[in-house]
Amino acid sequence: MRTIIQNNIDLASFFAMVFRCVSFRCVSFRCVSFRCVSFRSLASLWLCLCLAGSSAALAANPHPIAVVATTSMLADAMQRIGGDRVAVTALMGAGVDPHSYRQTRSDIVRMVRADLVVSHGLHLEAQLEPFLAQLVQRTPVAALAEQLDPAKLLHDEDYPERHDPHVWMDPRLWADVVAAGAQTLSRLDPEGRPYYEANADRYLAELDALAADSGRMLAGVPPGKRVLVTAHDAFRYFGRAYGYEVVAIQGISTESEASLNRIEQLVELVASRGIGAIFVESSVPQRNIQALIEGAAARGHEVRIGGELFSDAMGAPGTPEDTYIGMFRHNVSTIATALAGSAPPAQAPEN
Ligand SMILES: [Zn+2]
DSSP states (O other): OHHHHHTTSOHHHHHHHHHHHHHTTSOSHHHHHHHHSOHHHHHHHHHHHHHTTHHHHHHTOOSOEEEEESSHHHHHHHHHHHGGGEEEEESSOTTOOTTTOOOOHHHHHHHHHOSEEEEOOTTTTTTTHHHHHHHTTTSOEEEGGGGSOGGGOOBOSSSTTSBOOOGGGSHHHHHHHHHHHHHHHHHHOGGGHHHHHHHHHHHHHHHHHHHHHHHHHHTTSOGGGOEEEEEESOOHHHHHHHTOEEEEEEOSSTTSOOOHHHHHHHHHHHHHTTOOEEEEETTSOSHHHHHHHHHHHHTTOOOEEEEEEOSSSOOOTTSTTSSHHHHHHHHHHHHHHHHHSSOOOTTSOOO
16 A cells, blocks of 8 residues: 555655645645545545555555544444454544544644545544545545435534534444445455455444344333433434434534523523433533533523533543443433433333
8 A cells, every 4th residue: 555655646745735734724725626626526536546456565565454543433443344454543532522623743644654544524524624635645535424325314404515424323324334444445455355344244233233222221211301412413313213302502513602592592491391411422511511500500490410421432441432332332321311310121122
């Protein structure tokens, strides 16, 4: 891969271009041009151009394929699929908000040196997009969530031309992202295809079991209590999958500011419907949730924090939430327990 990459653009020139772009906020003609071109198109074009010659280079390279994933959820998926044929690292760790994350200089070096960069897409990594659009000139970049069937995606209510990127909130939809990751690795490393497909099949079966277990647990909450109030609007796919009403203070992106009017609306909703628990998120500051709790208290309604949810980032290394499956099980258990008032039966049949 590195041989192929070196044929495309001189490294020093690339860094000079990138740093110039980052420093001057993308005002150069070159950067503006890339903003105007579909990132997905560029990524697909580059991947097609370089994959044709990649297998020979990989066969001659005994080292694992270096994969850099933007989010920890993507890194987890790529590691499960790639096993010991890949070495995966994530740009964003625990508690990091992907909507506002900007690449550091060390991130740039890691991505430029990678054999494959895996991004989420769908405007999740909004601040990384200009850099990724340039990176695609010299490193394969695959935006996995952009390969999903658009018919399965929800639109962003604030920006209808965009899709809601939080697809990992439905394990059966996340399974499609995992499958796209397996296909990407198989194209990059055809000799490993059977290995990747076997790993993906095992992981997809685990995701299917996760979805079923989650459905049973969440069905244990009385229908009138199935209202999920969170800091930002990351749980709409979760709500669609499990029949929960989802209400958020901020929009799809944490970059939108919550207005006082919005908080007042939610105080009214929480108090009038007698909602007993609302949730903080590990990657979002708690101030808006606290304002909501205090507003409800001023109206004589006590609402408590039902727990911390992992919305846009997994848990810290070494914790049970440091995998996608662990993170999702934590969220389901926290939501079901807080809203039901006690732990609902996890093994109860769905109907
Ligand atoms: Zn989000």
